[in-house]
Amino acid sequence: MQVYVTRRGDRYHSTPECPRILSAQRSARSQGYEVHPPLPMSLAEAEAWKPVQPCPACWTEA
Template sequence: MITVYVTAQGDKYHSAPDCIGLTSGQEGGEVQDYNLNPIVPKDLEEAAKKWKPCKLCRRGAA
C-alpha cells in the first residue's frame, strides 16, 4: 500500500505530509483565519479516484 496525504477541501494528493503544496495551502488558510481541514493519510488507489496528483511531489503520477 502506498500512502498519500489529502485534505477534505483540497483537490490534490501529496506524497508527504510536509509537501510544500500541502503545507502552503494550510498556512494560507491559517493566515486568513479559515477553519482548516486536517491532513489525512489515504491509500493511493483510493485517493486517485477523487484527487489529482500534486505537481510538486507527483507521487503515483503517470
C-alpha cells in the same frame, strides 16, 4: 501505496509536509479558516473519495 489528501484539496501528495499543503494551510490560517491535517490513505481510497490528481510539487511516479 499511501498518499495524503486534504479535505478540500483535489491533489494527492507523497508527504504531509508538501510545500503546497503547507502554503495553503498558512494562507487559510491567516484568513481565519479552520485547518485540517492531511489524511493518510491508500491511493485507491483517495480516488474513491473524490476526484484527485497527483501533486506536481511532490509526486513522482515510482
